[in-house]
Amino acid sequence: MAASRPALIALTALAPVSWGTTYAVTTELLPPDRPLFTGLMRALPAGLLLLGLARVLPRGAWWWKAAVLGALNIGAFFPLLFLSAYRLPGGMAAVVGSVGPLLVVGLSALLLGQRPTLRSVLTGLVAAFGVSLVVLRAAGALDALGVLAALASTASMSTGTVLTKRWGRPEGVGPLALTGWQLTAGGLLIAPLALLVEGAPPALDGRAVSGYLYLALANTAVAYWLWFRGIGRLSATQVTFLGPLSPLTAAVVGWAALGEALTPVQVAGMALAFGATVAGQLAPRTTGRGRSFRSAERNGRKDSMDVTVPALRR
16 A cells, blocks of 8 residues: 655655765765765665665666766766755755755756746745755855855756656666665766776775675665655655755754754754745645646556656656
8 A cells, every 4th residue: 555645755865864864974974075975885785775675777868868867866966965064054955955856846847837826936935945944054265166066966866757757667676676776876976086086995994894885785775766756646846845954964963963052043944944944844735737646646657757747757
């Protein structure tokens, strides 16, 4: 039996919650200054594991579609995200990333025929403002390359989310296989870049191995499967409005596990961002040309990506 809509949203939300633990795991368990190697260890082992479980390879046009989605959602997103985090002060990279919902609203209008609403735009602005209150620290000189990398990483993931929604999945292929294709393609894209920029892999102790296992299994394989599964059953806008849960989780983990203080301003920002996340799930479930989630349920097709604009199905 398929999950109810609230349960589906809650399960999808576990993905950004898991991603919010990445910073703590990276700083406490992993070798320093190896962001590309860390991205590689997150993506490629997880992708190969899911490929082995699904036992399905792309066919026809899905070879290039899987490569494009893997590059956007993983292969380009991971390195750009790490680059921005290293070059920008405080949580500026997270603030730039928090405009992702607004980008998805715009891209959904272009590619999915879903008209942006005033509520979705205002909700996106409130979410970005709330995240900025949570993660921004004392200002420092902004690095132009860092800002461009942050914008590019956000645009990459936003575009990948909307294209994943538009292209759907091939007949008979589930979200497990689709996730495996993208993680493998993204990992293969990162591998030569990591070798070229960072050199040979570092020596790993027990703490690093446990950290990489967590990142590859829970933080990537399971989290991205839940994410792409959610994209298949919810609107792209609804899914992307769950994104602010990642920096909010990072702040809570920093407070609870790393002894970092939370100021009243940060708590207020968390309330704003979380409220915007909830509001993002209350968007109408139909567009002028699309079909609703409930309609898809009645037709017994909850596992398909066929809840987008019919004219764009392929």
